Amino acid sequence: MADVSVIILTHNEEKHIARCLQSLHPFTDKVFIVDSFSTDRTVEIARSLGATVVQNPWVNYAIQFNYGIDNTPFKTAWLMRMDADEYVLPELAEEINQRLVTLSEDISGIYVKRRVLFFDKWIRHGSYYPIWLLRLWRRQQGICEETWMDEHIKLSQGKSIQFQHDLVDHNLNDLTWWTQKHNNYAIREVIDLLNIKYNFDKTQRVEPKLFGSQEQRIRYLKIQYASLPLFTRPFLYFFYRYFVRLGFLDGQKGLIWHFLQGLWYRFLVDAKMFEVYFHAGRDKQAIIQFFRTHYGKDLSPNNRP
Template sequence: MISVVILTKNEERDLPVCLASLGWCYDVHVLDSGSTDRTCEVAEHYGAKVSHHAFESFGKQRNYALDNLDIQHDWVLFLDADEVVTEQFQAAIMAAVSSSDEEVAGFYCCWKMMLEGKWLKRCGNFPKWQFRLLRRGKARFIDFGHGQKEGETLGRIEYIAEPYLHYSFSKGWAQWIERHNKYSCQEAAARLYTPPPWRKVFSRHGSVRNPALKSWLSRVPGWPVLHFLQAYVFNLGFLEGTPGLIYCINMSYHEFLIQIKMREIRKRKYNLNLAEYENSAVKEAPSYSKHRAPV
């Protein structure tokens, strides 16, 4: 009924737990983008079908999977290697696709952010929605920031409230910080050049409202501090102990990186425009030649 696609690169540590949670699925695909560890070997050990494709972006990689993998079912669930399907989430997605009419193109799904065995419900701003379960031929992905979101959609998108588990910090904080430093560059460009329309800030759907809010609030001076206060104080993140504090500090730091990189992009663009203007002014300035008067 449902096929699963997992995007990987050097995921030998997380992949076994992810695949072990998919014993109910008989059509699991691992689309690898150049692993140098045992990722592909692990995938084959668990019976997954392994394919290879150079990574360009998350949106393009997911579309490549839809277009090129030998997917057996009409419904496709996309997972990352550090995500785990619970029995409750499995039951929820099975029920959702079984009862959906032909006008349903897919579903937004949400996750439980896990750190040190604790679910960061409050400071993780649960629920956060991503378009992860779709009907083949009804939807595509487009890139947004460092990730992706739904693109062209033929039908409506509904919500599955039951979450799966997300272990974003399983490889340690050094890897998380390195990865999010890169992500912040992509987020800065997306928030500057392709921000969601202002009207989406007022959407009743969190999947639409939250990206719009972040895009516009990141232009506000002091936004990283406000982000920390909102998550740790007003959302009662402090009730989640040390893991909550660590998470809120690092997510605020991530927002700080995005904000200063937005500033850097603006400054670079200003300097480039100024240089182009000065070069143009020099070229267009009249040249005066001194001529000797005839004797």
């Protein structure tokens, strides 16, 4: 097996966790799960499949994941990040086994492709595949950046390469769950967009760069997106995804996906941003106080998200 251990965050993932863990077994038996006090059978299932599980109160994704990095009991050369509703394809498992031991010391990170399945449909278009994510990195050479949204692993040194094969994001929950999750995401997205303008905290983030890695390009494009007018940018983004990047080729299920994820969700974010401006105006301190009062989130400078 490869000299790699996997960190997974969970909360009520009994639908997904066995599938995820079973996909990891061909290349590692070292899985560390940080659970935020699930009330279903997540912990029981995970332990029955050999995972080491601890429970830690949830603050946000970045803090919880960095807790996992700091407290994993496995001293492997490599760490890997997985979400509970993802699984590794057999081809990627074999690639990890074969290639990891051959890498030179100056390689610190590995990007893999993520494919998204929605209603069992592989979303291939609309700039949604391939999505390159840095998911494997050398121990003590990567942390999860502490942003409010779209957290990435940030390398402290070394170069990165790409592996050829995929992992799969296939959530089995229903649309009610999906829309509720994205409603919760929306306020974090608002904070992240406002942070581009107001610089609430001093956290070091992935460097925005149009022709850099995928997360650098996404960060660059997000900064450009933040400068566009409210309620105009969701429609522009959907038009780009669905027509320019051929999202319509994903069929009926793709229409649902691109509309909800590319238009409805982005419009909801703008509506929530409008709400912030309506109640707090555009003064930085008033906005900080609004989030502290209404959402219990402290955006003050130098505070962790």
